[in-house]
Amino acid sequence: xxxDSSSSCPFCEQPEHMRETPLPRVVFxxxxxxxxxxxxxxxxxxxxxxxWMRITLKRHVxxxxxxxxxxxxxxxxxxxxxxxxxxTLVGVGKVYTFVLGDQVPHFHVxxxxxxxxAPREFWGTRVDEWPxxxxxxxxxxxxxxxxxxxxLNG
Numbered sequence: 059x060x061x062d063s064s065s066s067c068p069f070c071e072q073p074e075h076m077r078e079t080p081l082p083r084v085v086f087x088x089x090x091x092x093x094x095x096x097x098x099x100x101x102x103x104x105x106x107x108x109x110w111m112r113i114t115l116k117r118h119v120x121x122x123x124x125x126x127x128x129x130x131x132x133x134x135x136x137x138x139x140x141x142x143x144x145x146t147l148v149g150v151g152k153v154y155t156f157v158l159g160d161q162v163p164h165f166h167v168x169x170x171x172x173x174x175x176a177p178r179e180f181w182g183t184r185v186d187e188w189p190x191x192x193x194x195x196x197x198x199x200x201x202x203x204x205x206x207x208x209x210l211n212g
Contacts, residue, residue: 069164070118083199085207090116090129091136093210095203096168104195107186108202109148109171111140120163137167143209144171148192148202151176154185 086093096110113136119125125133141153150171157167172185173192180188192198 067118067164068162069114069166083203085111085203086136086140086210088132088136090132092116093136093140095199095206097199105193106195106199107170108192108194108198109144109150109206110186111144111169111206112166113137113140113169114164114166119165120159121165122157125165133167137169139210140169140206143206144169147205147209150174152181154182156183 083095083097084092085095092114093111094114096112097106113133115125115129115133117129122130137155141155144150144153148171151174152172154170154172155167156170157165159165170185172181173188176185176188176191180191185191194202
């Protein structure tokens with residue numbers, strides 16, 4: 059990618075944005091990818107959607123087509139492992155994966171659990187809008203991260 063694209067990318071400009079802010083939320087890391095729990099910046103304390111993970115390629119690319127063959131294979135394996143961890147440890151009914159890239163032009167995959175009991179109108183891209191979904195603050199996020207990390211790294 060040219061330097062203009064990566065210099066305007068918030069993930070590349072501020073690598074700490076991908077890492078530990080404000081608490082350890084990284085659940086897995088290898089040479090190519092970083093997996094962390096997402097805590098929406100605008101979410102009031104205690105209202106983060108639990109289990110929302112983001113798998114981010116460390117190298118700056120904007121789309122699937124720019125991944126190397128090895129990165130693509132690795133991304134698939136990591137995604138499968140994160141989904142399995144959420145299904146096993148968090149006890150969800152379904153796990154979604156989304157690649158949107160509209161707000162941040164850096165390749166990343168969102169992994170969202172859909173909790174059992176979620177009404178159909180909150181399925182898909184509205185899953186985090188369900189008012190009765192499990193939510194929490196730093197302590198609850200840390201516990202989900204600990205469980206997923208043990209599953210991925212154990």
